Amino acid sequence: MSVLVYIEHAEGSVKKTSLEAVSYARALSDKLSSGEVIAVALGSIAAGELAKAGPAGASKVIHVSDQKLNDGIIQAHAEAVAQVYKKMAASTLVLAKSSLGDAVAARLAVKLDAGLVSNVVELPDTTSGYKVRRSIYTGKAFADTLVNTDHKILAVKKNAVDLKTDGPLAVVEEIKLEISAENFATSITSTDKATGEILLPEADIVVSGGRGMKGPENWGMIENLAKELSAATGCSKPVSDIGWRPHHEHVGQTGVKVAPTLYIAVGISGAIQHLAGVNSSKCIVVINKDPEAPFFKAADYGIVGDAFEVLPKLTEAIKAQK
Numbered sequence: 001m002s003v004l005v006y007i008e009h010a011e012g013s014v015k016k017t018s019l020e021a022v023s024y025a026r027a028l029s030d031k032l033s034s035g036e037v038i039a040v041a042l043g044s045i046a047a048g049e050l051a052k053a054g055p056a057g058a059s060k061v062i063h064v065s066d067q068k069l070n071d072g073i074i075q076a077h078a079e080a081v082a083q084v085y086k087k088m089a090a091s092t093l094v095l096a097k098s099s100l101g102d103a104v105a106a107r108l109a110v111k112l113d114a115g116l117v118s119n120v121v122e123l124p125d126t127t128s129g130y131k132v133r134r135s136i137y138t139g140k141a142f143a144d145t146l147v148n149t150d151h152k153i154l155a156v157k158k159n160a161v162d163l164k165t166d167g168p169l170a171v172v173e174e175i176k177l178e179i180s181a182e183n184f185a186t187s188i189t190s191t192d193k194a195t196g197e198i199l200l201p202e203a204d205i206v207v208s209g210g211r212g213m214k215g216p217e218n219w220g221m222i223e224n225l226a227k228e229l230s231a232a233t234g235c236s237k238p239v240s241d242i243g244w245r246p247h248h249e250h251v252g253q254t255g256v257k258v259a260p261t262l263y264i265a266v267g268i269s270g271a272i273q274h275l276a277g278v279n280s281s282k283c284i285v286v287i288n289k290d291p292e293a294p295f296f297k298a299a300d301y302g303i304v305g306d307a308f309e310v311l312p313k314l315t316e317a318i319k320a321q322k
Contacts, residue, residue: 001091002035003028006081007053007061008100009045015202016163017096017156019056023164024123024156025094026057031123034091038062039170040084042077043069047172054170056163061172062088068184072100076183078107083177085112090151097155098201105155114151121160135160138253138276158259159282200251203232205262206281208251210236212267212288212307216244221311222266228318234258236268252277267307270295287311 003025007018025037039058041050043065050061064080081104085093093108095101097118109116117132121142125131130147135157200206207226213219219233226233234251235244251258252274259280266287268274275298278284286299289306296302303310 002088003037003092003094004081004085004088004090005037005039005053005058006077006093006095006101006104007039007041007050008096008098009041009043009049010202012045013049014041014045014052015096015098016204017098017158017202019053020158020161020163021094021096021156022053022056022058024120024154024161025092026164026167027161028092028094028123028154032126036060038088038090040064040081042080043067043072047174050172051169055165055167057167058170061170063172063174064177065174066177066179068179071188073184073186073188074100074103074107075186076179077104078111079179079183080177082108082111083179084175092151093153095153095155097157101155105153109153112151112153113149114153115147115149116153116155117145117147118155119157120154121157124154135280138257139279157280159261159280198230198232200232200234200249200256200258203258203260205229205231205264206234206251206258206260206278207231207264207266208234208236208268208278209239209245209266209307210268211238212269213239213244218308219245221307221315225264225311225315225318228315228322229262229264231262231264232260236271236274265295265299266311268295269293270298287314 005022005025008015029037036059039053039061041063053061062084119134121135122133132145133142136143209222235249237252239245240247240250253276257277261282263278263281264285283300286295286302287310291304
């Protein structure tokens, strides 16, 4: 039986987290010899972009191009994915853990009578049943969850698997579905999207600043470093609370949780709420003039020094390297 992957897209491109989910599904299918990996995409997006799911591991992409699905209405997405899942006679649904993915997965678990495991970090252990490891307590521990249902839904944590890039382009098949009007009963009247070249949830590199930057007028140093690294910019909660930076840049347990390959924290002491939002990063670099800053205990690399001296030199060094 095939493995179906629900992929998300934004600004005309498939999200990297969804491509990671495709690679996870490919590895899962190979391990269990469960057939082909098929992706499903909803709403308006070019077929050429969807075909890029092939190198990540999908053999086919089912595209439901109904423009009514563009707004990401959860009920409609869940109904569309459920229909495709049944048409493909799939055994497992894989998706990226995200705000939209979490809401869709919960509804699909009910529609498909499926066991749902979120924050998945490894392939299932099938030596004794079907055991899935997931991250819990904001990355501080792991839990092994036994799934005993015929149908399974696995929401994969960002950066938990390596992205496969060596497969051929996927075949894209356009289909139409009959989605009842009641699934569009919810309507979105307006949206307020975060702006910026690279948005925090999708960023592979994040540069964040804290109160150690002393004021919003000094944020140019953060932005210059981020530009050289093709990174997104973030900030600590106190910085957004006092209005130095917009709230959508607040990184932490009560803000945006990130899991980039590289996280650079500048002038941030490392309160536990901030650490909870970034501890899934693969590499953490801390720049702080206080050698006793708690963040150094969680850092892979640390620089004890004045950010106003370190940042310009670091930015120039990266320019020279490029």
